Amino acid sequence: MSAVIVVHGGVKAKLDERDHASVDGVKAAACDGFAVLKRGGSPLDAVEAAVKAMEDNSVFNAGHGAVLNAEGEVEMDALIMDGKTLSSGAVSSVKGIANPVSLARLVMEKTDHMILTSRGANQFAESLGMTTVPTDSLVTEYERKKWKNTRTYVSELSEEYNTQWAHDTVGAVAVDSVGNVACATSTGGIRCKMAGRVGDAPIIGCGGYADNFSGAVSCSGHGESILKVTLARLILLHVEQGKSVAESSQLALQYMADRVHGAGGCVVVSPSGQWAATFTTKRMVWAAVDHDGLWYGLDPNERFSEQLTV
Ligand code: ASP
Secondary structure, eight states: OOOEEEEEEEEESSOOTTHHHHHHHHHHHHHHHHHHHHTTOOHHHHHHHHHHHHHTSTTSSSSTTOOOOTTSOOOEEEEEEETTTTEEEEEEEEOSOSOHHHHHHHHHHHSSOSEEEHHHHHHHHHHTTOOOOOGGGGOOHHHHHHHHHHOSOOOTTSTHHHHHOOOOOEEEEEEOTTSOEEEEEEEOOSTTOOTTOOOSTTSBTTTEEEETTTEEEEEEEOHHHHHHHTHHHHHHHHHHTTOOHHHHHHHHHHHHHHHHOOOEEEEEEOTTSOEEEEESSSEEEEEEEETTEEEEESSTTOOEEEOOOO
């Protein structure tokens, strides 16, 4: 079996002047992650590399480019999980960290805990010598303008949800040639969220999950809805019941829509290398690399392919 990586750059509600750059960004991130797998790196290394590439790319709502909360601050959430051991690490509401996914990995590898939040997470980063960057350096001009024009949190039930809600959270799932899987998710959350709000992204079973016995998932979408239905775990429950990863993600996303009126999307891989990129929002930017090459899309049922450049 050949290794596979699938990444997303978040769900979207409408056409956006940054669409082109988002597609280029997910393609580059998928290639970065796949290059890691190709040179013998673990799925964990691959998802971290792919997510870091998107955190460093200011078109995405993670790391550099993260959205502002109600107080005009950047507070970020991230998760990473290893399907071989079920070990995971997460950070929530961290400030001034360029690559929250790497801090999440350090929580997993260097502490006895699974989630560190806010000040404690930042103190931990400092104790390891991880550089804290000025918050301003993570904020783009694009985000400042959007924030000035928004000023209220857009909930999943409001009319605005369908027209204005657009996120760009990032995530990745990967499987190696022997069926080890991993996932990672990273986000600035939802614009104008309350200070201290924690979304689905750092909560295992919600924004992501990885288990060698079923597969790996990374989600994007309305965090409060994803939390209510534990979306990542729900998808894998369907996989465990024998459904394909595509059908499982459709069923779980439809359940979230029917049960709590929430919209979202996900990328999924199985230990045997099946993969899917599925969404109930208008759009989701995603890319995958498998034995046949590079795949990507943004609109429903879109699946472009290209020769591999790695
Ligand atoms: N799920 C993220 C959150 O609610 C947002 C997103 O996926 O865009 O924090």
